[in-house]
Amino acid sequence: MLLRAAEENGLDLRQCVVIGDRWTDLLAADEAGCGKVLVKTGSGQDTYEKYRNGEYFGRWQEVEPDFVAEDLSEAVKWLLQP
Template sequence: MRQLEAIFLDRDGTIGGDDTVHYPGEFELFLYVEKEIKRLKQDNIKIFSFTNQPGISNGLAKRQDFVQELKGFGFNDVYICPHRHDEGCSCRKPNTGMLIEAQQKHELRLENCAVVGDRWSDIVAAAKVGSIKILVKTGAGKSSLNEHFDKLNDVNIDYIANDFKDTISWLYRNFILSNRL
């Protein structure tokens, strides 16, 4: 059984909001998320943000506002791609730049980390580095399963969760508690 080292969480649609971007000050967490983040941290699981935010590049928001907001929610560290999809960066999901940066900074084994998101790009990035892949049906999750099946065709999703709370229950059953037995 793998020892879970960290969880990478997408922002919009995964831990709050819906399938659109809500800028800091407008974004609201789902009711149970803050409690679950505290629980994970008490069990020494690192929690990282992992989010594409092209509004930064477009001048609609500031990176520091996202960082401040996410750290306020309890994240250990924040990884943000501020680029638009046409800028050709290595950090924008489904590329793996944010995951690799966190791996190096925190000395992680990405195969012992979970990536949780509501979009196909979250899951494909996780697959590229061998992480545990969890797709939540909130946000764009249902449409990712239905409309982007072709992009997920060769990816074995480890778990499809109804929401973030379901995700955390599954992780506790399969990784966190089972390692204590």
């Protein structure tokens, strides 16, 4: 989906960031070369705890968020900082 969006909209995915609340969001972002922000809202808190407790294995364990935000507002503020 990210690759298709990039193609249809002329995006450089290395300049894009995925904000998500599931590890699958971060995996997709990593595969596409995007930045990765995990928000703790929705499923994010559970996802974050599993990550910190080492419950992810293999490829899942290799992916690390660039930033962990409490909510979407904090994620956007992080992205907009100079």
